[in-house]
Amino acid sequence: MVRRNLSPSTRSVYLCLACLSVALHVILAFFCLTVLQTACVLPNPSSSSLNPRTETERHHRVPSPSHKLSISSQNDKPYKSNATGMPAAIDPEKKTIGAGKVNRVIEEASKLRALFEHPLYNLPEVGLLEDDWLLRVKKNEDAGDEEDINSDSQESASHEKGYDKVSWTNDAESHPPWLRFHLGITRWALYNRKDVTVSNLTHYLATQRILGAVQKSGGTQLKLLMSFPNYGQALLKPKKQSRDAETDVNLFYFSDFERHNAEISAFHLDRLLGFNRIPPVVGRLINVTSEIREITTDRKLFRTFFTSPAGNVCFYGQCEYYCSTEHPLCGQPHSLEVSLAAMLPDLSLAPRRSWRSPWRRSYSRTKLAQWEKDPAYCDTVKQTPPYNHGTRLVDVIDMAILDFLMGNMDRHHYETFEKFGNETFLLHLDNGRAFGRHSQDELSILAPLQQCCRIRRSTLLRLRLLSDPYFRLSDVMRQSLAQDPLEAVAPLLSEAHLAALDRRLATVLHVVETCEEQHTDVIFNDLGKYEVYEQQIK
Numbered sequence: 001m002v003r004r005n006l007s008p009s010t011r012s013v014y015l016c017l018a019c020l021s022v023a024l025h026v027i028l029a030f031f032c033l034t035v036l037q038t039a040c041v042l043p044n045p046s047s048s049s050l051n052p053r054t055e056t057e058r059h060h061r062v063p064s065p066s067h068k069l070s071i072s073s074q075n076d077k078p079y080k081s082n083a084t085g086m087p088a089a090i091d092p093e094k095k096t097i098g099a100g101k102v103n104r105v106i107e108e109a110s111k112l113r114a115l116f117e118h119p120l121y122n123l124p125e126v127g128l129l130e131d132d133w134l135l136r137v138k139k140n141e142d143a144g145d146e147e148d149i150n151s152d153s154q155e156s157a158s159h160e161k162g163y164d165k166v167s168w169t170n171d172a173e174s175h176p177p178w179l180r181f182h183l184g185i186t187r188w189a190l191y192n193r194k195d196v197t198v199s200n201l202t203h204y205l206a207t208q209r210i211l212g213a214v215q216k217s218g219g220t221q222l223k224l225l226m227s228f229p230n231y232g233q234a235l236l237k238p239k240k241q242s243r244d245a246e247t248d249v250n251l252f253y254f255s256d257f258e259r260h261n262a263e264i265s266a267f268h269l270d271r272l273l274g275f276n277r278i279p280p281v282v283g284r285l286i287n288v289t290s291e292i293r294e295i296t297t298d299r300k301l302f303r304t305f306f307t308s309p310a311g312n313v314c315f316y317g318q319c320e321y322y323c324s325t326e327h328p329l330c331g332q333p334h335s336l337e338v339s340l341a342a343m344l345p346d347l348s349l350a351p352r353r354s355w356r357s358p359w360r361r362s363y364s365r366t367k368l369a370q371w372e373k374d375p376a377y378c379d380t381v382k383q384t385p386p387y388n389h390g391t392r393l394v395d396v397i398d399m400a401i402l403d404f405l406m407g408n409m410d411r412h413h414y415e416t417f418e419k420f421g422n423e424t425f426l427l428h429l430d431n432g433r434a435f436g437r438h439s440q441d442e443l444s445i446l447a448p449l450q451q452c453c454r455i456r457r458s459t460l461l462r463l464r465l466l467s468d469p470y471f472r473l474s475d476v477m478r479q480s481l482a483q484d485p486l487e488a489v490a491p492l493l494s495e496a497h498l499a500a501l502d503r504r505l506a507t508v509l510h511v512v513e514t515c516e517e518q519h520t521d522v523i524f525n526d527l528g529k530y531e532v533y534e535q536q537i538k
């Protein structure tokens with residue numbers, strides 16, 4: 001061993017360096033333990049259907065908003081429950097992501113929660129009368145003390161091959177999620193956002209074994225009707241093009257492909273706007289061989305299956321548009337992204353009425369519709385039943401705002417439940433042609449708002465809330481979509497589409513401002529009955 005004679009000054013320099021090195025290691029170890037360990041795993045929003053949050057999330061508080069729209073005593077409390085509840089997109093056991101992204105995810109999760117905790121999203125339900133429910137559980141008089149339910153599937157033979165044994169009673173606890181969804185439909189909304197039924201339903205659609213797959217008639221593009229063991233059903237729309245493909249500028253809106261991610265995103269957007277008028281939709285990766293080809297009883301569909309030159313299993317079905325070998329729907333080699341929309345109650349139980357939209361496009365390459373030629377068009381509409389009474393006109397305007405935000409030009413018709421007559425909400429079905437372009441805003445979709453200069457007060461206040469950076473539509477939308485299982489494959493909406501939402505929202509608010517400068521009766525006050533809450537919702 002070589003002994004070195006070190007001078008005292010060199011020795012003290014070495015000593016200092018050693019101390020410094022130890023100190024740095026201690027700091028590093030402390031940092032790793034406290035920051036990285038807690039921050040590198042995403043909270044799992046679905047370890048149960050009620051989505052309890054992780055400690056990291058639970059203790060994260062949203063800074064007190066400075067904006068007057070956000071006055072809510074609830075914002076000062078730690079968050080107790082996740083108001084959103086959808087199936088997990090990412091398995092926390094497997095997926096780790098950078099601390100920066102985690103912070104953003106947590107911050108946006110808080111925004112979404114704060115939004116749904118805002119009084120504007122929690123207006124107390126006005127007393128619903130018996131006639132305000134679409135369906136009712138009916139006692140079976142003939143069955144003595146036993147109670148039975150009146151549902152569309154109840155009468156089906158419970159011993160049918162592959163179906164669960166039916167043991168539903170009058171007790172809601174015994175009902176499958178799809179039935180709870182049907183029984184929760186009211187005159188004013190399809191579902192109650194705060195009810196766990198929606199998250200149970202989407203979880204169930206995303207995970208249940210698929211028992212049947214047949215083509216659904218109606219409409220122009222291919223759709224499948226999927227059946228599940230507990231008699232639930234869903235409307236399937238397949239992924240037809242890459243998510244980021246922008247609609248060809250030379251393609252008319254009526255020739256555009258439908259998009260599965262548009263159906264999913266539309267459901268989330270409608271919920272964020274507080275409408276609750278789109279049936280729950282969820283994404284799923286399905287196996288086209290085992291979950292369609294091998295189980296379908298639809299011979300016409302079966303015959304269209306083939307193996308592509310690349311070895312992928314494809315099919316095209318039978319329909320008016322794009323059902324041909326030139327437009328195959330292909331698995332990779334079996335796996336295909338789809339959207340699954342919860343089916344509404346059967347038409348025999350709950351008939352619907354289809355209404356032609358007054359602002360329907362001409363669906364012609366050459367002709368313009370009347371509303372495109374006549375700036376005073378709304379004066380006529382306002383005098384025409386059912387738009388001359390109740391909420392129908394502002395409902396159409398709500399729908400136009402939703403459509404403008406997502407660039408949907410294909411709203412030729414809308415539907416209502418016949419039972420509720422004219423005093424009811426509008427179903428926003430068929431959103432497959434939304435989110436086609438992010439680089440262009442189609443102002444003509446806003447014609448109902450621009451021409452009538454009328455808007456529901458609750459809608460306007462929610463739009464203003466969503467334009468506040470404290471909430472920001474694109475942020476809450478990103479977070480809402482993060483709950484969908486397909487987000488694990490790729491974001492359902494690209495950042496460009498999310499940014500377009502904020503830009504279009506600003507346009508909607510600007511149109512309202514211009515209206516207010518020129519008219520006095522722009523605001524339709526639907527919040528009159530909530531006067532006691534005025535302080536909070538203003």
Ligand SMILES: Nc1ncnc2c1ncn2[C@@H]1O[C@H](COP(=O)(O)OP(=O)(O)OP(=O)(O)O)[C@@H](O)[C@H]1O
Nearest residue numbers: 218219220221235279341342343344429430431432
């Ligand atoms: N969730 C649902 N539950 C029950 N019926 C539905 C649901 N969604 C859509 N439908 C019905 O199926 C019909 C066809 O669906 P959709 O409009 O999505 O198809 P489409 O091919 O896009 O139609 P189009 O080509 O006319 O735009 C609708 O008119 C509606 O009545």
Ligand SMILES: [Mn+2]
Nearest residue numbers: 410430432433
């Ligand atoms: Mn369509």
